Amino acid sequence: MAKDGEKSGWKEYIWNPRTREFLGRTASSWGLILLFYLVFYIFLAGLFTLTMYVMLQTLDDHKPTWQDRLATPGMVIRPKTDETYEIVYNVEKTESWDMYTQALDNLLSPYNNSVQAEKNNDCVPDQYFLQEDSGDVKNNPKRSCQFNRTMLELCSGIRDHYYGYQDGKPCIIIKLNRVIGMLPSKDGHAPFVTCGAKKEDSDKIGELLYFPPNGTFNLMYYPYYGKKAQVNYSQPLVAIKFLNITANQDVNIECRINANNIPIGSDRDKFSGRVSFKLRINTID
Incomplete structure (x- = not known):
């Protein structure tokens, strides 16, 4: 119940x-x-x-309201085919360096002179390309300056389609990370790149060539206004050609940015204003 x-x-x-x-x-x-x-x-x-x-x-579609801007922008190298900063190949084996030349072709194709002439301005060098807004009236889209592939000369891939890899004189491309609004120098002195071997490899690096001359990032490519405001922006590049680096040995190299208003990065951040990588060119199996 x-x-x-x-x-x-x-x-x-x-x-x-x-x-x-x-x-x-x-x-x-x-x-x-x-x-x-x-x-x-x-x-x-x-x-x-x-x-x-x-x-x-309160937000601007073309510019971040708040920026955690680094005092020293990072640097990267190309070609870079994986997560390691190592370029290792054998001169006699085309398949060992073909991926590097393809990566450089992909990087530089937007820099072809014809593409740049169509999209970007032929600017006055050695001075900032300032495009300020007029009060609440936005000066958008902003124009960009041409960076022509031919400026990289022996490392442009035009005369030498293999960027020197086939004869043990490879080219490396350096890029400085984009920072909105950054003016990378003062008093008209453009920032420039220098590369050298680590202390233990100082006698292995040999002679270097820089393109554009002196490895400079011309002031006309700054300031950068952002991806939406400057849709056709062509990031400036610096190429380094290694003419007679010691073969069949690891050579540890560091490249850094030099500017009178960019502080040198700390040892705690290896990408702060510099980049390190290993280059090994084998000539024997």
């Missing part, structure tokens, strides 16, 4: 025909509580939408 009573009690809790209650509430009670939660969640959604709208009004 107790079991029948318990069963009857559960049935009445779910639906009580005498009081016409479902799960302990009448229809009007369920209607009121559902109405309360409906109004409550509509209010929360409206408050969230209003908050997002107000916040978005």
